[in-house]
Amino acid sequence: MPQNDDQMTADAQISRIKPGRRTEIRRENERVILDAAEKVFAEAGFGGATMQLIADMAGLPKANLHYYFATKEDLYRKVVQQIFEIWLDAAMQFDDAPGPVEGLGGYIDAKMDISRTHPYGSKVWASEVMHGAPVIQDYLETTLRDWTDGRIAAIQRWIDQGKMRPVDPRHLLYMLWATTQHYADFGHQIQTLNDGKPLTDRQWAAAKASVKDLVLRGIGAI
Amino acid sequence: MPQNDDQMTADAQISRIKPGRRTEIRRENERVILDAAEKVFAEAGFGGATMQLIADMAGLPKANLHYYFATKEDLYRKVVQQIFEIWLDAAMQFDDAPGPVEGLGGYIDAKMDISRTHPYGSKVWASEVMHGAPVIQDYLETTLRDWTDGRIAAIQRWIDQGKMRPVDPRHLLYMLWATTQHYADFGHQIQTLNDGKPLTDRQWAAAKASVKDLVLRGIGAI
DNA sequence: CTTGCAGTTGACCATACGGTCAGGAAATGA
DNA sequence: TCATTTCCTGACCGTATGGTCAACTGCAAG
Incomplete structure (x- = not known):
């Protein structure tokens, strides 16, 4: 989102915004391509x-993709990294939660939201x-493993405290x-089994509630 | 690797087995390719x-694959169909079960077994x-939808009967x-998080038990 | 204005892929 | 044995793909 402090009529003035035109172009194009x-x-x-498909979807010539991302592998790697970070952010819900209802419940909420807002990434x-x-x-062997070990310890603590x-x-x-x-x-x-229609807001809420209910009952936290 | 199952010794005698040599060859090769x-x-x-990769793994020349399966899509379709059938067979566990513990428990067991024996298919x-x-x-719109509707009805029946x-x-x-x-x-x-080693028999049993326990407790059937 | 550099792009290339085919080998039936 | 069908396979072909490149545009600093 570019900041448009004084949105005047002429764009000649607007083009002189903080981050510099060059950097802006680069950032915008990388965003579109990704x-x-x-x-x-x-x-x-x-x-x-195919690079051609990606280029068409981004509305750019194929050669332009290779200007910003050297190879197909390179582009793919960036996409996966981006997802991994979003995915790890949701894990924050886990921290400093007093018990499983808040910790696991919040984590389920966050991950269900990501499944809806970032289905491609998933x-x-x-x-x-x-x-x-x-x-x-x-990443699996370092970040994910460490994170997993930490959460397992947290869950074990809740068990030891008799909270589940x-x-x-x-x-x-x-x-x-x-x-x-x-x-x-x-x-x-899921959409096919829902008469071919995407889940509505209400259905998504029901899904979240069902998952949380089943899990939290399953671990005896309710 | 040319096929040299039985060399000169038993070749002449054994070749006259029941299903006919031709049919046997065809079946065996289709099996290997699939x-x-x-x-x-x-x-x-x-x-x-790539067809070349599949051919190498099957130990056959690429042209031979196209003799048995016209196109790559055709071969792929057969693979998916094969999986779908195995997958539906496991659903039998659901039928004529008196309650959720036997029905859902048996279904979980069967599906966990498939996950171990047919990971590629999954x-x-x-x-x-x-x-x-x-x-x-x-398939999703017909067979799977019908099956799903039937099981939902069965589960609802258990709920109505107060069994969950x-x-x-x-x-x-x-x-x-x-x-x-x-x-x-x-x-x-999962293997990476298990120190890079595949789950042992004991660990698989623990996984099955955990899943069944969590689910059956979650639905209040235990 | 001039110079230089970031951004842009059509044209091009080598490779790898799915698929074909002709002709030979092996099995089957009479 | 011979004729016919099935099976096998190296060589080949058209296409599509990832990637390159040289020429071009336009912004921005001096």
Whole structure:
């Protein structure tokens, strides 16, 4: 979002905004390309995606993509990294929560929201992992592993404090990931089973409520 | 690698077995090709898979694949259909079960077993759905929809009979699919978080037990 | 205005891919 | 044995893809 402090009639003055025209162009184009790439990679897979398709969707000549991103792999890598960061941000919900109802409930809410707002990203992530994580293996082994260990400890603490039943924290986490991401990754199947129509706001709310209810009852936190 | 199953010794005698040599050759080769294709499609996606790769994995010349399967799409379609049938067979567990503990518990067991024995098939299915189900859309709209409606009715019956809490049967089904298939589709991630080693028999048993426990407690059937 | 650099793009290239085909090998039936 | 059908496969082809490049445009500093 560019800041338009004084929106005057002539754009000659407006063009002289803070971040500099050059940087602005670069940022905007990278944004457009990354968004197009995310969608195409999600819908066609890495192998099925073509630079031409991404270029068409971004409304730019193919050669221009290669000016901003050296190779197809490079572009793909940036897309996956971007998703990973969004995905990790949702994990914040977990921290400084007094108990499982707030911690896990908030985490489910956040992840369900991401499944709705970033379905393409979730699919790219899923596809990447399914293919053996060729470009994010190091993330899995460092960041994700550390994060997972930390949350398992947090859950174990809640168990020790008697705030929930003694369930295996690891498999509980897997269930959260699987269930919340399912609404993005298998969104097409869900839509087909919903008479071909996307879930309404009300249906999304019901989905969130169902997931939270099932999980929180399952761990005996309600 | 040329096929040299039985060299000169038993060749003449054994070749006169029941189903006819021709049919036998055809069946065996189709089997080998389908298995190789399932693995390659799962690991590389439809777009990333090449007929040459599948041929190499099957130990046959590429032209031979096109003798048995006209096009790449045709081969892919057969792979997906094969998976769909295995997947539907597991659904039998659901039928004529007196209550949710046997019905849902048995279904979870069956689907977890499939996730372990047919991880490639599960991934191909997931990939197909994520890409908008270009070749199995009709299956989703007919067979899968009918099956889903039937199971929802069965679950609702259990609810009406007071055998479980009143949860939304549809979202419960989604949770079962998501959770069980996660162990196949995200198997690489799970393995990475398990110190890079595949789950042992004991760990798989623990996973099954955790999933069943969480779900059956969640629906109040235990 | 001049110079220089970031951004833009049509045309082009080497490669790899899905698919074809002709002709040979092996099995089957009479 | 011979004729016919099925099976096998190296060589080949048109196309599409990722990537390159040289020429061009336009912004911005001196």
